[in-house]
Amino acid sequence: MITFDNLSGIDHLTVAGALSVASLPICPGGAVNCQVSLRDLFDRAVILSHYIHNLSSEMFNEFDKRYAQGRGFITKAINSCHTSSLSTPEDKEQAQQIHHEDLLNLVLRVLRSWNDPLYHLVAEVRGMQEAPDAILSRAIEIEEQNKRLLEGMEKIVGQVHPGIRENEVYSVWSGLPSLQMADEDSRLFAFYNLLHCLRRDSHKIDNYLKLLKCRIIYDSNC
Amino acid sequence: MDLWQLLLTLALAGSNDAFSGSEDSSGKPKFTKCRSPELETFSCHWTDGVHHGLKHPGSVQLFYIRRSTQEWTQEWKECPDYVSAGENSCYFNSSYTSIWIPYCIKLTSNGGTVDQKCFSVEEIVQPDPPIGLNWTLLNISLTGIHADIQVRWEPPPNADVQKGWIVLEYELQYKEVNETQWKMMDPVLSTSVPVYSLRLDKEYEVRVRSRQRNSEKYGEFSEVLYVTLPQTSLFACEEDFQLPWFLIIIFGLFGLMVMLFVFVFSKQQRIKMLILPPVPVPKIKGIDPDLLKEGKLEEVNTILAIHDNYKPEFYNDDSWVEFIELDIDDPDEKAEGSDTDRLLSNDHQKSLNILGAKDDDSGRTSCYEPDILETDFNASDVCDGTSEVAQPQRLKGEADLVCLDQKNQNNSLYPDASPATQQPSVVLAEESKPRPCLVVGTESTHQAAHTQLSNPSSLANIDFYAQVSDITPAGSVVLSPGQKNKAGISQCDVHPELVSLCQANFIMDNAYFCEADAKKCIAVVPHVEIESHVEPSFNQEDIYITAESLTTTAGRSGTAERAPDAELPVPDYTSIHIVQCPQGLILNATALPLPDKEFLSSCGYVSTDQLNKLMP
Numbered sequence: 001m002i003t004f005d006n007l008s009g010i011d012h013l014t015v016a017g018a019l020s021v022a023s024l025p026i027c028p029g030g031a032v033n034c035q036v037s038l039r040d041l042f043d044r045a046v047i048l049s050h051y052i053h054n055l056s057s058e059m060f061n062e063f064d065k066r067y068a069q070g071r072g073f074i075t076k077a078i079n080s081c082h083t084s085s086l087s088t089p090e091d092k093e094q095a096q097q098i099h100h101e102d103l104l105n106l107v108l109r110v111l112r113s114w115n116d117p118l119y120h121l122v123a124e125v126r127g128m129q130e131a132p133d134a135i136l137s138r139a140i141e142i143e144e145q146n147k148r149l150l151e152g153m154e155k156i157v158g159q160v161h162p163g164i165r166e167n168e169v170y171s172v173w174s175g176l177p178s179l180q181m182a183d184e185d186s187r188l189f190a191f192y193n194l195l196h197c198l199r200r201d202s203h204k205i206d207n208y209l210k211l212l213k214c215r216i217i218y219d220s221n222c
Numbered sequence: 223m224d225l226w227q228l229l230l231t232l233a234l235a236g237s238n239d240a241f242s243g244s245e246d247s248s249g250k251p252k253f254t255k256c257r258s259p260e261l262e263t264f265s266c267h268w269t270d271g272v273h274h275g276l277k278h279p280g281s282v283q284l285f286y287i288r289r290s291t292q293e294w295t296q297e298w299k300e301c302p303d304y305v306s307a308g309e310n311s312c313y314f315n316s317s318y319t320s321i322w323i324p325y326c327i328k329l330t331s332n333g334g335t336v337d338q339k340c341f342s343v344e345e346i347v348q349p350d351p352p353i354g355l356n357w358t359l360l361n362i363s364l365t366g367i368h369a370d371i372q373v374r375w376e377p378p379p380n381a382d383v384q385k386g387w388i389v390l391e392y393e394l395q396y397k398e399v400n401e402t403q404w405k406m407m408d409p410v411l412s413t414s415v416p417v418y419s420l421r422l423d424k425e426y427e428v429r430v431r432s433r434q435r436n437s438e439k440y441g442e443f444s445e446v447l448y449v450t451l452p453q454t455s456l457f458a459c460e461e462d463f464q465l466p467w468f469l470i471i472i473f474g475l476f477g478l479m480v481m482l483f484v485f486v487f488s489k490q491q492r493i494k495m496l497i498l499p500p501v502p503v504p505k506i507k508g509i510d511p512d513l514l515k516e517g518k519l520e521e522v523n524t525i526l527a528i529h530d531n532y533k534p535e536f537y538n539d540d541s542w543v544e545f546i547e548l549d550i551d552d553p554d555e556k557a558e559g560s561d562t563d564r565l566l567s568n569d570h571q572k573s574l575n576i577l578g579a580k581d582d583d584s585g586r587t588s589c590y591e592p593d594i595l596e597t598d599f600n601a602s603d604v605c606d607g608t609s610e611v612a613q614p615q616r617l618k619g620e621a622d623l624v625c626l627d628q629k630n631q632n633n634s635l636y637p638d639a640s641p642a643t644q645q646p647s648v649v650l651a652e653e654s655k656p657r658p659c660l661v662v663g664t665e666s667t668h669q670a671a672h673t674q675l676s677n678p679s680s681l682a683n684i685d686f687y688a689q690v691s692d693i694t695p696a697g698s699v700v701l702s703p704g705q706k707n708k709a710g711i712s713q714c715d716v717h718p719e720l721v722s723l724c725q726a727n728f729i730m731d732n733a734y735f736c737e738a739d740a741k742k743c744i745a746v747v748p749h750v751e752i753e754s755h756v757e758p759s760f761n762q763e764d765i766y767i768t769a770e771s772l773t774t775t776a777g778r779s780g781t782a783e784r785a786p787d788a789e790l791p792v793p794d795y796t797s798i799h800i801v802q803c804p805q806g807l808i809l810n811a812t813a814l815p816l817p818d819k820e821f822l823s824s825c826g827y828v829s830t831d832q833l834n835k836l837m838p
Contacts, residue, residue: 053436080289090320092262092387203344203436204322207261207387214386222386 041156042213048149049209052142053202059138060195066132067188081197082173083113088204100212101161107208108157110201111150112170118143121194124179142198149205160216250336251282251310251329257348259441260380261388261434262316264343265307268329271336282336284312286327288320298328319343347434349390350378351444352413355430359451360416369422369451374414375430375444390432393440396449399425411435422451 088106089095095103122139125131178190214222250271258264270282285298301312312327321343329337354376362369373394381388391411395404407415420426426449433440485497692700 050436057436088322090323091316092382092385093316095387096385200322200342200344206436207321207344210386210389212386214384218386220385222384 036155038156038159039217041152041159042209042217045149045152045156046206046209046213048145048152049202049206052145052149053199053206055138055142055145056195056199056202059135059142060199062132062134062138063192063195066135068192071185071188081193081200082117082171082175083110083197083201085171086110086113088208095208095211100215101157103208103212104153104157104160107205107212108150108153109170110205111146111153112168113173114146114198114201115150115170117173117175117194117198118146120173120176120179121198124191142202251331252337253327253329253339256327256339256341256346258319258343258346259348259350259378260382261321261344261347262380262382263314263319264346265311265313266327266339267307267311268337270310271331281332282310283330284327285330286312286314286325288323288325347388347437348439349381349388349432349434349441351442352377352392352430352432353379353444355428355444355447357417357428357447357449362422367422368419370416370418371420371449371451372414372416373428373430373447377413378432378441381432389435391435392430392432394428394430395443396426396428399427399448404429409433420449420451422453425450 086106086109088110089098089103098106118139122136122143125136125139175190175194179187179194181187181190210222214220251268252271253266253268256264256266266284268282268284284301284304286301287296287298301314302318303313303315304311306313306315324340324342326338326340328335328339352375355373356375357371357373360370360372375392377383377390381390383390389411391409392413392415393409394407394415394417396407396417397404407417417428428447428449429443429445431440431443690699690701694700
């Protein structure tokens with residue numbers, strides 16, 4: 001059983017995540033016809049999604065503690081996330097009703113939608129005055145793990161639903177100008193929003209994948 | 223009065239507010255907690271800030287709004303269920319619950335908003351406590367004291383973990399019944415966990431709580447599970463096995479002591495050497511330490527001299543012959559083989575050269591200064607220069623040279639003294655043919671007398687043997703004081719006139735006198751006395767005669783006079799005998815009677831040993 005301890009430090013996270021991922025069997029040498037079992041793929045995917053959600057939670061808490069105190073962001077931060085346009089199930093009934101292939105595609109879309117924002121997030125956090133290392137390191141890690149999760153999900157989709165390739169649909173993120181605003185308050189609020197959305201979406205993906213894993217691998221009997 | 227009334231009113235008002243404030247922190251309804259136990263429903267609770275009974279209940283209302291598909295529904299909806307979750311609560315069932323959707327709720331009282339809050343449901347997840355705790359015995363330790371158990375439970379029933387909608391992790395806590403602190407175990411994902419090392423004679427309590435993975439907040443604790451372990455009365459074991467440290471220490475010490483005593487007092491030297499090796503003491507080959515203790519320096523010196531690279535510090539009589547060097551410019555002088563030869567040669571020229579010491583002040587400390595001579599001849603300061611030595615000579619002026627029947631043509635002896643030889647010893651000439659020199663003898667005696675007369679105090683300091691600390695180039699021998707000049711005292715009385723005459727000239731006790739002065743003094747002395755003192759003159763008393771005086775008496779070859787080597791202490795004394803003219807050395811007149819034989823070469827120096835041998 002893979003356990004994640006109380007992940008407090010980025011090093012701990014990295015080690016835990018890396019170890020847990022590394023413990024899974026991998027296709028040796030990337031052979032063409034390598035067929036990693038679906039179970040392993042899902043296990044790895046769930047580990048990655050859990051890891052990403054942990055990182056984003058911590059990153060958000062760090063940012064909240066450091067920059068958002070006393071600014072009243074919370075009441076304002078009910079802005080929409082750029083991934084809201086993707087019609088994802090919003091509760092358990094809806095998630096159970098959706099077909100797992102569609103759900104997988106939705107997961108892929110969400111993951112793709114975050115490629116660009118994560119890249120810019122890292123760049124902008126680096127450029128921040130006194131760039132906090134706790135936030136920057138986590139942003140970098142999330143960006144990398146997100147790419148790995150995307151690859152894994154594409155593999156899963158290839159195994160679960162082979163043959164059908166949909167167009168790469170994803171939500172376009174247009175929040176870059178707000179991250180680069182001159183007004184510090186506005187800029188910080190944009191960051192807060194982005195991190196809030198990241199935490200939410202990472203939780204969503206994590207949940208979907210756990211649901212799919214139980215459904216597909218364990219036949220709804222985890 | 224008005225002011226007092228105002229103050230009183232304000233105080234009352236303030237206290238009222240404070241009173242009401244302490245109850246519910248400002249008297250307004252306020253949200254306390256919103257919670258979702260399973261990620262499917264949620265409920266919110268608030269405090270009723272109104273005093274019960276004072277106001278109309280139910281005037282508090284909750285309104286919510288949620289954003290759906292990027293648009294806020296502009297209406298605030300009222301709480302669908304005020305009852306299910308209890309009093310002052312609002313329950314949202316699954317149809318009203320959307321995950322990952324922002325909600326805002328507000329509390330109104332009599333139409334006015336009193337509180338507002340925004341959140342997402344996934345942020346407020348706090349699962350219900352697990353149920354169905356039970357335990358089973360895993361094993362009992364061999365000592366019968368400890369046991370391991372396995373605790374199992376069920377996840378909260380409303381959490382849909384089977385479908386994977388929510389993933390929970392659990393934390394177990396246990397403690398002894400009479401303890402106050404709970405022991406916590408690490409969170410686990412499974413619903414059973416082993417608890418190790420519980421004591422059999424104790425009762426334990428166990429409880430479990432759960433939380434959503436990745437969340438921080440735990441749900442409530444489960445009910446407490448009481449673990450009563452079976453009592454084993456079969457083994458009456460001790461509490462703990464403890465090593466008998468006390469006995470071990472005692473026996474260990476005893477053994478060590480025994481071994482120590484065996485080794486220390488053992489007759490076996492080998493063992494003793496191994497355990498307690500002897501400390502090496504300083505030791506020089508061939509030298510018995512007892513020698514050093516007894517102070518027999520001569521033997522030690524002899525032994526040490528055997529060793530290589532040993533420079534005899536003490537005066538080695540035998541080495542006098544070899545070590546005298548003439549510090550004279552005259553090549554002829556240097557051409558000579560040994561100093562002894564020089565000393566004893568009949569080379570008048572050389573002697574003249576020697577005697578005609580330059581009167582230059584070469585800066586060397588005068589060994590002839592009375593004050594210096596009276597003091598111990600130390601290495602550095604004394605006898606460094608013959609200049610001072612020369613001074614008395616200078617005083618005599620050309621009279622010295624007159625003695626030589628020459629002017630001070632060659633003062634080469636004086637300045638060249640010091641560097642030439644490093645040996646303090648004056649090598650008295652070997653036996654050569656001393657020609658009798660009455661004058662010499664006279665001189666010697668009288669000089670001795672004058673010496674004694676002039677410097678009775680100094681004479682008193684002169685011992686039987688005077689140590690020659692240096693030899694001036696002029697041929698004078700610098701002696702170190704310290705010996706009484708016994709024989710000379712008697713002579714002093716005889717010739718007070720001589721004293722007066724000679725005193726001016728004889729500044730030092732073991733001084734070297736210009737033979738002219740000596741002659742002056744001597745001339746007065748009756749011959750008889752002279753003769754009578756001739757013998758003592760040959761004694762090894764301390765009468766030291768300058769080179770000039772020596773040359774007058776005998777044509778000495780260059781005595782290897784040199785500035786006394788102040789560096790080398792000369793414990794032994796040399797007595798210079800003016801044996802013969804012109805090559806005799808004036809020796810101590812107060813010396814013991816010497817055999818009237820020609821034991822001295824011409825104005826050479828006789829070592830003390832030689833003198834000793836010659837003496838009866």
